[in-house]
Amino acid sequence: MFLEINDLHHIYMPGTPFEVKALKGVSFSVHHGEFVGIMGGTGSGKSTLLQHLNGLLEPTRGTVCVNGEYLGEKSKKPKNRSTRSLKELRTRIGMVFQYPEHQLFAENIYQEVAYGPINQGLSIEEVEIRVKQALSQVALDYEELKERSPFQLSGGQMRRVALAGVLSMEPEALILDEPTSGLDPQGRRELLKYVEALHRDKGLTVIMVTHHPQELLNRADRILVVHCGEIQLSGTPREVFSCPEKLKQLDVEMPAPVQLAEELRQKGYPLRRGLITEDEVCEEIVRVVPSLHEGRG
Amino acid sequence: MENMKPLIKAIKAGYQYGSPSGPITALEGVDLTISPGEHVALIGPNGSGKSTLLKLFNALLYPTTGEMLVSGRDTSDPDALWEIRRDCGMVFQNPDNQIVATTVEEDVAFGLENLQVPTAEMRERVDEALETMELSDWAQHAPHLLSGGQKQRVALAGIMAMRPRCLLLDEATSQLDPREKSEVMQILQHLNRKEGIALINVTHFLEEAALADRVIVLYRGEIVKDGFPYTILDDSKELGKWCLEPPPAAKLAKNLKNRDAPISSGVVTMEKLVEQICSWK
Numbered sequence: 215m216f217l218e219i220n221d222l223h224h225i226y227m228p229g230t231p232f233e234v235k236a237l238k239g240v241s242f243s244v245h246h247g248e249f250v251g252i253m254g255g256t257g258s259g260k261s262t263l264l265q266h267l268n269g270l271l272e273p274t275r276g277t278v279c280v281n282g283e284y285l286g287e288k289s290k291k292p293k294n295r296s297t298r299s300l301k302e303l304r305t306r307i308g309m310v311f312q313y314p315e316h317q318l319f320a321e322n323i324y325q326e327v328a329y330g331p332i333n334q335g336l337s338i339e340e341v342e343i344r345v346k347q348a349l350s351q352v353a354l355d356y357e358e359l360k361e362r363s364p365f366q367l368s369g370g371q372m373r374r375v376a377l378a379g380v381l382s383m384e385p386e387a388l389i390l391d392e393p394t395s396g397l398d399p400q401g402r403r404e405l406l407k408y409v410e411a412l413h414r415d416k417g418l419t420v421i422m423v424t425h426h427p428q429e430l431l432n433r434a435d436r437i438l439v440v441h442c443g444e445i446q447l448s449g450t451p452r453e454v455f456s457c458p459e460k461l462k463q464l465d466v467e468m469p470a471p472v473q474l475a476e477e478l479r480q481k482g483y484p485l486r487r488g489l490i491t492e493d494e495v496c497e498e499i500v501r502v503v504p505s506l507h508e509g510r511g
Numbered sequence: 512m513e514n515m516k517p518l519i520k521a522i523k524a525g526y527q528y529g530s531p532s533g534p535i536t537a538l539e540g541v542d543l544t545i546s547p548g549e550h551v552a553l554i555g556p557n558g559s560g561k562s563t564l565l566k567l568f569n570a571l572l573y574p575t576t577g578e579m580l581v582s583g584r585d586t587s588d589p590d591a592l593w594e595i596r597r598d599c600g601m602v603f604q605n606p607d608n609q610i611v612a613t614t615v616e617e618d619v620a621f622g623l624e625n626l627q628v629p630t631a632e633m634r635e636r637v638d639e640a641l642e643t644m645e646l647s648d649w650a651q652h653a654p655h656l657l658s659g660g661q662k663q664r665v666a667l668a669g670i671m672a673m674r675p676r677c678l679l680l681d682e683a684t685s686q687l688d689p690r691e692k693s694e695v696m697q698i699l700q701h702l703n704r705k706e707g708i709a710l711i712n713v714t715h716f717l718e719e720a721a722l723a724d725r726v727i728v729l730y731r732g733e734i735v736k737d738g739f740p741y742t743i744l745d746d747s748k749e750l751g752k753w754c755l756e757p758p759p760a761a762k763l764a765k766n767l768k769n770r771d772a773p774i775s776s777g778v779v780t781m782e783k784l785v786e787q788i789c790s791w792k
Contacts, residue, residue: 232656255688256659366530369557395685396604398556398715400754425688428759467689470759470781477785496766499788507791 255465308385314376600670606662660691741777
């Protein structure tokens with residue numbers, strides 16, 4: 215098991231009038247090599263949850279265990295963890311924040327992508343190999359770009375450089391917080407393609423937060439829906455997207471075909487449930503709707 | 512309507528910004544007229560110049576070539592600056608970047624304070640703006656503890672209090688969840704239809720663009736298309752040239768059409784699609 219979270223609670227500003235219970239007993243686990251999607255409305259607690267996964271926050275109660283090691287001083291680990299092992303953990307779990315391009319800082323793209331591996335203490339030669347590899351994983355040309363300032367790139371390219379800066383540490387897992395927000399359709403498609411390739415070919419564990427159901431539809435093994443600090447729904451994309459009423463309550467967008475089927479159902483068309491792709495829903499509509507209209511005369 | 516002065520008029524407007532490797536052209540030769548009360552969606556891939564154009568509309572940037580007129584005033588005229596920014600209020604993508612005060616009502620009053628509006632009138636306008644944005648119950652709350660959608664409504668309320676003629680929205684709903692997104696869009700559409708406030712919406716979500724009266728496509732700094740949503744957003748081949756793709760409803764409509772379903776062309780919203788399916792004979 216790669217990640218095990220047990221009865222995780224997080225309270226911001228406890229004991230003050232501003233106390234917020236952001237997580238209220240979250241438990242789940244993620245296997246090595248799994249692709250898990252996390253969905254939920256704003257304020258649902260998903261960002262808080264994410265920050266627990268590489269030790270940026272400490273549990274108020276409960277435990278977070280990565281690869282058999284417990285995170286956080288307040289965890290039920292016999293001895294407190296040293297900061298050194300936390301640092302090591304963060305190289306093993308690559309965290310890609312929202313708008314990661316805002317965190318770019320280096321003079322040129324080489325230095326940007328090399329920053330992580332240099333801090334891991336790798337040799338100059340090893341660092342160079344890592345940088346080359348990481349840039350190629352996001353389809354950026356090493357020779358062309360290594361000397362260039364990251365700030366001269368387009369938004370989509372800057373985001374790929376930021377992703378390369380995480381990949382150069384050769385993490386075992388990628389945690390992505392809304393990785394496609396602000397990108398145009400082509401940029402979104404490309405970014406997801408790289409993530410998918412890393413998952414499929416390199417066996418990376420992927421945990422991805424998104425508001426867009428179609429991004430998880432054919433990619434995620436499992437989807438967790440967080441609402442009011444709790445996991446309210448989990449299962450395969452098919453299982454999760456087959457509950458349109460529930461998704462609505464949980465402030466989660468449903469895939470467009472599911473939404474269409476649901477609206478037609480509300481107009482009285484008895485479409486079968488559990489259909490989630492465009493083809494499935496359209497086939498069902500063509501099967502059901504005309505015959506009903508004929509019946510009405 | 513005919514002799515109504517345009518809200519925005521761009522005459523061969525262009526914008527270049529400097530970079531270490533020389534000037535980069537973000538916009539070129541933009542000729543454009545937007546009338547009061549229009550709802551315009553501005554779409555295009557990353558780097559096409561959408562946000563730059565929006566910033567030219569309220570004098571956050573000035574055109575480096577050509578002219579930009581807002582309510583008939585040249586945006587490069589320093590004396591017109593405040594009026595232009597009052598007429599055209601901007602809402603950015605990230606609500607956290609545009610909140611300045613410690614309570615919601617103070618934040619909403621910020622613009623009015625700068626305009627030196629008398630206290631009694633300020634009170635009235637703030638209350639009215641809070642009510643429009645359905646935030647009256649939150650007036651005394653600290654804005655940073657609100658949800659993303661609420662914060663974005665606070666930002667909108669701050670602009671509404673200035674009684675603008677036009678709202679400039681720079682991906683203003685992109686960080687909101689679906690419920691908040693539809694709440695904000697509903698309020699905006701209401702303001703547009705009932706109060707005649709023009710909306711200029713920069714968005715990557717073509718389902719949002721489909722709600723506009725007019726769609727303008729920018730590509731590499733130039734306007735490449737300007738027309739009705741139902742003609743532009745339906746054409747996947749052409750959209751593809753600009754790195755865009757049709758909204759989900761248009762894709763579903765096409766899929767149904769390929770199955771010989773009687774769907775007319777130009778269906779780009781879910782509402783229209785449902786309507787069409789229900790009227791099959």
